[in-house]
Amino acid sequence: MQNSELARIIRERRAIKSGYNDKEVTEDMVVRLLEDAIWAPNHGMRQPWRFIFVGNGQRNSFAAKVASTYPEERQKNREDYLNVPNAILVVIMEESDIPKQWEENYGATASMIQNFWLLAWEAGLGVVWKTNPHIYDPKVKEILNVGENEKIIGFLHLGYFDEIPVRKDRISIKDKFTRFKG
Template sequence: MEVGYKGIATTVRERRTINDFNGQPVSKEVLIELLNDAVWAPFHSKTEPWRFILFHGDGRRQFSDAVLRTYSQEKREQYADRVSDTYCNVVPVHLLVLIREELRQKEWEEAFAAASALIQNLQLLAWERKIGVVWKTNDYNENSEFREGTGVKPGEKVVGTLHMGYFDPKKVRRAKPRTPAETLITWVDS
């Protein structure tokens, strides 16, 4: 038992956000395996609260175009080539993680928390396969042009846009220090 815990603890501590991908494609099979394991995140509802839209291969153009539609004309003229190159050539995968926008606050919070746990599962599982992930919550996630261009349905919330790909381990940043848990605990034990 102890060996497994140490392996998980090491993965949790060593995982980093990756913004610099090496361009090597990630196969559909690997992506499906990762998602099939990630969906084992806990959820409170009777049904799993998430849905995915995955942009891979030539489908990345649709993602790039949807992002560019959220830019002003001036910004689009200035950045279109760089954005297109990054989203269509450099980053191998774009994944939208979606939940339903519930009318009841408690259900929405539970779905959001569950989807966040799923994203963390995915980040850790991907890291073990040397696939990096950056979890973005950009303004374009709420933009109607982006949502329509990517296939987000009315009544859905984008919990995160995940950019994924293989990376050069030599370029991974060092960890920032964390506050020791014992300094954050209020003990109530009697």
């Protein structure tokens, strides 16, 4: 059986953590990708996500403000780290006090991120989903105007790249699949 184009993209997709070239990641490009990515399944059509785009013109200021929330001895390192990607997309999820809805919202947001990542890969744009400690920091939430009922799900580091990272094999599905015997 031959793999579909979608299956090929799923298998070829990589996390691009560094090695970005100078090609600008535009807001228009990110919005176009998000227009399709948001078609992820989401219970009750809550569409529990929103986004903050940090482009080339805002990246230095953004990196400095987020880095300022770290202890002084780590600030330079964190600022340099946040200036590596060409752009950052902050993904924010609406939280619920109802555990079932919270989990449904998280699953929907994660599915949307995967859609975005695959669409970006198809377009030659590298992505890595970062969940560094600063996404949990109340000071970072304040800097980004994240509401009381919202959670930062991650910073998507974005950039065009010239070299594809080495593929990391997966454990065979045969080792992870069983049949109910009841």
